[in-house]
Amino acid sequence: MTEPVISxxxxxxxxxxxxxxxxxxxxxxxxxxPGEVMAVVGESGSGKSVTALAAMRLHPGSAEITGEIRFGGxxxxxxxxxxxxxVRGNGIxxxxxxxxxxLNPVMKVGxxxxxxxxxxxxxxxxxxxxxxxxxxxxxxxxxxxxxxKQYPHEFSGGMRQRAMIAMAIANGPDLxxxxxxxxxxxxxxxxxxxxxxxxxxxxxxxxxxxxxxDLGVVAGIADRVVVMYGGRVFESGSADQxxxxxxxxxxxxxxxxxxxxDAPKGERLIPIPGTPPNVxxxxxxxxxxxxxTFASDSCHESHAELMSVGFxxxxxxxxxxxxELPDLFAAAETx
Amino acid sequence: xxxxxxxxxxxxxxxxxxxxxxxxxxxSSVRDPVAELRVSCPRCDQVAFDRLIDLYxxxxxxxxxxxxxxxxxxxxxxxxxxxxxxxxxSQGENPVSDTVFTRAKNTMILAIPAFFVIASLATFLxxxxxxxxxxxxxYAITGLSFLGIAMPTFFxxxxxxxxxxxxxHDWFGMxxxxxxxxxxxxxxxxxxxxxxxxxxxxxxxxxTESRFIRASMLEVVHxxxxxxxxxxxxSERKVIFKHALRNAMIPVVTIWALDFSALLGGSVVTxxxxxxxxxxxxxxxxxxxxxxxxxxxxxLLISVLAIGFNLIAxxxxxxLDPRIRIS
Amino acid sequence: xxNTAIDLHQLEAEGLSIKPKSFGxxxxxxxxxxxxxxxxxxxxxxxISSFWIVPILSPYGVREINIQDAAQGVSxxxxxxxxxxxxxxxxxxxxxxxxxxxxxxxxxxxxxxxGTFLGALAGYFGKWVDALVNQMINLILVVPALVVLLVVGxxxxxxxxxVAFLVALISWITIAxxxxxxxxxxxxADFVQAARAAGAGPGRIIFRHILPNAMGPVLVxxxxxxxxxxxxxxxxxxxxxxxxPPDTSLGTLIAESKGFIDVTPSRVLIxxxxxxxxxxxxxxxxxxxxxxxxxATRKTRQ
Numbered sequence: 001m002t003e004p005v006i007s008x009x010x011x012x013x014x015x016x017x018x019x020x021x022x023x024x025x026x027x028x029x030x031x032x033x034p035g036e037v038m039a040v041v042g043e044s045g046s047g048k049s050v051t052a053l054a055a056m057r058l059h060p061g062s063a064e065i066t067g068e069i070r071f072g073g074x075x076x077x078x079x080x081x082x083x084x085x086x087v088r089g090n091g092i093x094x095x096x097x098x099x100x101x102x103l104n105p106v107m108k109v110g111x112x113x114x115x116x117x118x119x120x121x122x123x124x125x126x127x128x129x130x131x132x133x134x135x136x137x138x139x140x141x142x143x144x145x146x147x148x149k150q151y152p153h154e155f156s157g158g159m160r161q162r163a164m165i166a167m168a169i170a171n172g173p174d175l176x177x178x179x180x181x182x183x184x185x186x187x188x189x190x191x192x193x194x195x196x197x198x199x200x201x202x203x204x205x206x207x208x209x210x211x212x213x214d215l216g217v218v219a220g221i222a223d224r225v226v227v228m229y230g231g232r233v234f235e236s237g238s239a240d241q242x243x244x245x246x247x248x249x250x251x252x253x254x255x256x257x258x259x260x261x262d263a264p265k266g267e268r269l270i271p272i273p274g275t276p277p278n279v280x281x282x283x284x285x286x287x288x289x290x291x292x293t294f295a296s297d298s299c300h301e302s303h304a305e306l307m308s309v310g311f312x313x314x315x316x317x318x319x320x321x322x323x324e325l326p327d328l329f330a331a332a333e334t335x
Numbered sequence: 336x337x338x339x340x341x342x343x344x345x346x347x348x349x350x351x352x353x354x355x356x357x358x359x360x361x362x363s364s365v366r367d368p369v370a371e372l373r374v375s376c377p378r379c380d381q382v383a384f385d386r387l388i389d390l391y392x393x394x395x396x397x398x399x400x401x402x403x404x405x406x407x408x409x410x411x412x413x414x415x416x417x418x419x420x421x422x423x424x425s426q427g428e429n430p431v432s433d434t435v436f437t438r439a440k441n442t443m444i445l446a447i448p449a450f451f452v453i454a455s456l457a458t459f460l461x462x463x464x465x466x467x468x469x470x471x472x473x474y475a476i477t478g479l480s481f482l483g484i485a486m487p488t489f490f491x492x493x494x495x496x497x498x499x500x501x502x503x504h505d506w507f508g509m510x511x512x513x514x515x516x517x518x519x520x521x522x523x524x525x526x527x528x529x530x531x532x533x534x535x536x537x538x539x540x541x542x543t544e545s546r547f548i549r550a551s552m553l554e555v556v557h558x559x560x561x562x563x564x565x566x567x568x569x570s571e572r573k574v575i576f577k578h579a580l581r582n583a584m585i586p587v588v589t590i591w592a593l594d595f596s597a598l599l600g601g602s603v604v605t606x607x608x609x610x611x612x613x614x615x616x617x618x619x620x621x622x623x624x625x626x627x628x629x630x631x632x633x634x635l636l637i638s639v640l641a642i643g644f645n646l647i648a649x650x651x652x653x654x655l656d657p658r659i660r661i662s
Numbered sequence: 663x664x665n666t667a668i669d670l671h672q673l674e675a676e677g678l679s680i681k682p683k684s685f686g687x688x689x690x691x692x693x694x695x696x697x698x699x700x701x702x703x704x705x706x707x708x709x710i711s712s713f714w715i716v717p718i719l720s721p722y723g724v725r726e727i728n729i730q731d732a733a734q735g736v737s738x739x740x741x742x743x744x745x746x747x748x749x750x751x752x753x754x755x756x757x758x759x760x761x762x763x764x765x766x767x768x769x770x771x772x773x774x775x776x777g778t779f780l781g782a783l784a785g786y787f788g789k790w791v792d793a794l795v796n797q798m799i800n801l802i803l804v805v806p807a808l809v810v811l812l813v814v815g816x817x818x819x820x821x822x823x824x825v826a827f828l829v830a831l832i833s834w835i836t837i838a839x840x841x842x843x844x845x846x847x848x849x850x851a852d853f854v855q856a857a858r859a860a861g862a863g864p865g866r867i868i869f870r871h872i873l874p875n876a877m878g879p880v881l882v883x884x885x886x887x888x889x890x891x892x893x894x895x896x897x898x899x900x901x902x903x904x905x906x907p908p909d910t911s912l913g914t915l916i917a918e919s920k921g922f923i924d925v926t927p928s929r930v931l932i933x934x935x936x937x938x939x940x941x942x943x944x945x946x947x948x949x950x951x952x953x954x955x956x957x958a959t960r961k962t963r964q
Contacts, residue, residue: 056566081571088568096566101559105658106581116567151657167567347804350797354804358813365817481949485942487893487913489900490934493920497927597806604808604897608920619901622812630813638804 004031004070005175005207006055006092011067013050013059019280024050026231027067032175037201037208039222039239041215041254043276047231052177052211056094057084071175090120093168093206095197097180099160103152109136109163110148116170135166138203139196158189162196169200176201179211194221215254219243227251230277230287233306237315247309247317247325250288286320294321294328336653340646347642352412354638359411359631360404366625367400368393368424391424398424398627411631421628425621431632434617439599439636442606442613445529446598449536454591457541458584461548465556465583466575476545483542492535492608499531532609536602540594547590552583585655592648593641600637699950706943709936713759722750724757725908735926742932745918754910755933761911762892762937765826769891770884772830777837778873778880784838785845786868795842799835807832808897815903822911825904829894833887840883844876878955885948889941896937912937 013025025047032038042048053059055069057076069076072091076084088094096102104112113132117123123131129148136144139162152160161181168176178197182190198221201208212218218225218239225242227235227250235248246252253272274291277283283290285300292299299320307322309315319325372387373379379387387393396402396410398421414421420431427434464476486494555561556579564578565571601614610616614633621629653659717724722740728748735743742751784795802810811828818824848854849872857871892912898904899913900920907914912933919929 058562058565085568085570088566090568094563094566096559096563098559102563104560104564104578104582106585106656107578115569119568153658164563167563350800350804354801358805358810361817362813481942481945482938485889485893485945486938487896487900487934487941489897489913490916490930490937493916493923493930494934497923497931600806603812603901607901618809619812622816622903625816634805634809634813637806637809641804641806 002034005034006069006071006209007031008051008055009068009070011051011054011069012065013047013054014064015060016062016064017280021064022280023282024063024231025054028228028231028233029067030226030233030236032207032209033224034174034207035201035205036223037210037221039210039212039218039225040228041212041218041225042228043213045230045276046228048211048213048228049179051228052094052179052209055175055177055209056088056092058088058094086120089116089173090171091173092175092177093171093173095161095164095168095176095178095181098184099157099164100184102164103155103160105152108149108151109155113148113163113167113170116167120171131170132166135170136163139163139166139169139200140192141166157185158192161185161189161193165193165196165200169204169206172204173206175209176204176206177209177211180213181210182217183212183214190217191220197221227254230282232287232303232318233316234288234319235315235317236306237309241310241315245315247315247322248319249292249294249321249325249328251317252329253291286318293332294325296321336650340650343646343649344642351638351642355412355631355635356405356408358634359408359627362622362625362630363398363400363404363407363627368398368625369400371625390422390428392422392628393424395421397421411628415635420632423621423626423629425624425626426617426629431628434629435614435632435636438601438612438614438617441611442601442615443599444525445532445536445602445606445611445613446595448529449533450591450595450598452533452537453540453544453594456537457544457548458587460541460545462552462575462580462583464545464549465552468553477549480542480546483538484546486538488535488539488602489604489608491538492531492605495531495535496608532605532611535605535608536598544587544590544594548583548587551586552579555579555583558582581655585652588651588655589645589648592644592651596637596640596644600640601633696950696953699946699953702943702946702950705939706947709940709943710763713756713763716756717753717760720750720753720756722753724753725749733922733926736928743926743928745929746922751915751929751932755912755915755936758910758912758915758933759936759940761822761905761909762895762913762940765822765829765895765905765911766888766891768823768826769830769833769895770888772827773834773837773887773891774880774884776830777834777883778841778876780834781838781841782845782868782873782876785842786849786864786872788846792842795838799838802832802835807894811894811898812901812903815898820906822905822909825895825898825911829891829898832894833891836887836890837880837883840879841876844879845872848872848875879952882948882952882955885944885951889944889948892937892941892944 007030009029011025011028012023015022015024028047028051030038040048040051050059050063054063054065055071055076059065065077067077071087076087079087103109107115110129110132113135114125114128117128117131118125121128133144133148136147141147141159141162147155147159152163155163164181176197181197182193185193194217197208200206208221210218210222222239225235225237225239226233227242227248229250235242235246235251242251243255246255250272253270256270257272272291273293277287277290283300285298286292286295286303289295289299304318304320304322306316306318309317309322321328368391369388372384372393376383376387392398397407397414399407402410411421418432420435422428423431423434460476460480464473467473556575560582561574561579564574569577601618603615603619605611606613606615607619614636618630618633620626621633722728726749728744728750730748731740731744732748733744733746734740737743740750740752742755744751745754780795780798784792811832814828814831815825818828845868849867854867854871857867862871895904895911896913896916899906899911900917902917905911905914907918915933916930916937919926919933923930
């Protein structure tokens with residue numbers, strides 16, 4: 001078995017606020033293997049973005065953080081700031097949600113990409129600019145020689161996100177973290193940007209950690225999926241396992257609440273009732289308990305552990321009713 | 336850009352005319368200079384009066400109160416356009432423009448160094464405060480700037496006089512500064528006499544500006560592109576100085592332009608307290624003496640400075656922010 | 663039904679109030695959490711009430727001349743000292759502070775009225791109304807406020823009410839700008855569109871729908887404008903173009919004492935410090951109000 005690119009081990013992140021501690025991430029553990037696309041799925045407030053930011057150590061300074069994030073043979077939470085800076089943009093690169101605001105408005109796009117090269121590579125300025133133009137070309141920006149000299153406001157949203165991707169792959173990172181990379185874009189552009197990310201991944205061999213709330217995005221691109229809810233991992237496994245053989249009421253709810261083209265005619269969308277848990281005052285038992293159709297008293301008393309489903313240990317789910325779930329799902333479907 | 340500047344200047348001309356017309360009408364109707372001459376010299380005969388009236392141009396259309404205010408203003412404006420600002424009734428025989436020119440030079444001796452102190456100090460404090468938000472230093476800087484904003488300039492100037500002049504005897508020498516002696520005075524003497532006025536001029540402006548820069552900087556520091564810059568692996572120093580500062584300073588340029596033009600126009604309060612022979616005290620004496628030509632010349636200078644620097648600020652804005660293209 | 667009432671009480675006791683707190687109450691609670699603003703508020707109340715209480719308790723009349731005690735420094739008999747006519751400066755300072763407060767209040771009142779009215783008109787109707795108000799604002803910005811006040815002051819200044827009116831003539835601009843901006847935003851808001859769709863006329867929309875929502879920021883501005891008015895008035899009086907004797911304001915007191923600054927610096931330092939403290943408290947109050955009224959600014963701080 002190969003060594004994972006990055007592994008989160010028992011990661012917890014809490015923020016002090018005026019109204020008390022917010023425990024955004026609770027004991028999260030998962031690995032990303034080299035070259036794979038790992039998707040972290042969840043609603044807003046599920047802790048998925050905080051997990052991603054913690055890997056870059058870009059979470060707010062006031063946060064209290066425990067656990068380990070192992071990358072390249074060391075714990076990223078234990079190394080000095082200087083060493084962490086060498087990881088950022090070089091070992092791990094990040095693509096942010098909103099390309100409209102993620103680029104510096106007063107710097108030329110070429111300068112921003114060239115800067116990424118210059119930070120981590122000992123090359124001349126001219127060389128860095130040439131690489132910037134090459135990178136733009138590789139992510140499908142037409143006329144890169146002219147485009148490098150333009151400012152972000154002269155780029156469309158899709159083009160800006162391409163420029164962000166170009167910047168991210170500039171130093172051939174081992175891991176690319178994409179935090180909701182398509183959420184701010186038009187639907188038609190979304191597919192193009194995902195395509196560019198895939199191509200970029202193939203070219204650099206980087207693993208991708210894709211943070212998203214959009215299952216449609218996950219379906220097309222992910223190898224493995226982690227489903228998060230209320231700061232905890234609720235289900236993890238291969239994309240097939242989570243999509244087609246889900247063993248978790250929350251994941252199931254998420255699936256049946258999105259429209260699908262391949263759904264049988266007449267199938268209705270079923271929204272998940274209720275709202276995501278209050279981050280300040282989460283429910284005492286299972287975080288999903290108050291919204292779960294299958295919940296019983298035990299669900300409200302304590303939260304369940306993440307358990308293996310099946311035999312090879314690749315598919316895991318967190319549910320008190322794990323044993324009864326197949327029957328419960330079947331009963332729900334016939335109803 | 337040139338067309339834009341021209342358009343802007345043309346648009347401000349009506350404003351300038353309305354403002355100066357209003358102030359002219361007010362100022363020139365405060366007192367009747369001829370009547371005052373008669374009071375000030377009860378034993379003068381008609382010949383002497385005529386000579387005085389001629390000397391002070393009181394029979395010219397600008398100052399002759401038998402004309403209506405509008406026509407006096409038009410006469411004044413006509414003279415001004417040809418470069419004739421008239422003569423002063425309170426500052427001796429020199430033409431108004433000469434006196435204003437000398438005083439403006441004196442004001443610049445304070446204004447230019449004061450501006451550089453203000454700009455650098457405010458930037459330093461504002462950036463430092465923002466980068467160390469909620470630290471003890473931030474609270475200290477914030478507290479001091481609140482105090483600076485709350486303290487009236489004249490009180491701060493007097494306080495400095497008490498502090499350095501009385502409690503710490505004559506560190507700076509409180510004596511008035513005479514421009515005629517400027518060539519004899521050594522550089523150290525000059526430095527001594529401008530220090531306290533500059534500190535006084537600086538305080539309130541630094542306090543307000545550092546608050547402004549702090550707010551602007553905080554907004555930028557929390558923006559997405561700063562997170563991007565950090566995610567690149569840039570050092571915090573570079574993130575702040577290369578990425579954040581440039582963005583944060585864009586709105587500050589306007590403030591700087593306005594403050595600099597205000598400094599160049601002379602400070603009535605600070606210059607008066609420290610007996611500095613700049614434009615401020617000149618304006619004050621002229622107002623008290625109802626010296627219409629002098630008051631109007633200074634006001635015109637101040638307004639033109641304000642308008643001009645505002646325009647420069649707008650043009651600079653376009654240079655600094657690529658999203659704004661001035662056409 | 664008594665049962666429901668008990669239930670509500672129990673819920674309340676558990677911190678699970680069903681009834682959402684009113685905006686005013688939320689604001690008050692947030693304001694109370696702002697410790698500095700709270701302290702400023704208390705000091706301000708104490709300070710202002712002392713301006714009226716001390717002269718009553720004082721054994722000396724404001725204009726009571728007492729040549730034997732002339733030009734004294736700080737003492738037990740005269741805590742703030744005396745002026746060259748032997749008048750008790752503590753009493754005179756309080757009298758002057760009353761005038762400063764009075765002027766600040768009048769300025770706040772007039773400039774809020776003018777500023778809100780013109781700002782609302784400009785922001786709501788836009789077009790030529792806005793252009794006109796804007797030109798009025800720009801007009802005063804072409805020439806610095808102090809210079810305008812000096813020129814106008816020599817013709818119309820002197821009495822307390824005249825000075826207050828003059829300062830208000832400049833101060834309404836800040837409020838007008840804020841209100842104008844708010845109206846620009848709010849007139850497009852959904853609830854205003856809804857009111858318009860329901861057939862409400864401009865008067866009703868301005869006064870019943872938009873203005874109440876603009877009052878928060880205006881309130882903040884009022885505190886700041888009052889502080890600025892105190893500074894402006896005292897500066898004018900200091901230069902001899904504001905409140906002139908026999909009326910006294912804090913600025914006048916400092917102006918008449920500055921010649922004696924080397925003999926009795928306390929005559930300058932005491933009224934000056936009171937002046938600074940007043941404005942400082944008003945500004946802290948405004949700052950606290952701004953935070954309390956706008957939870958968003960507090961959130962971004964975290």
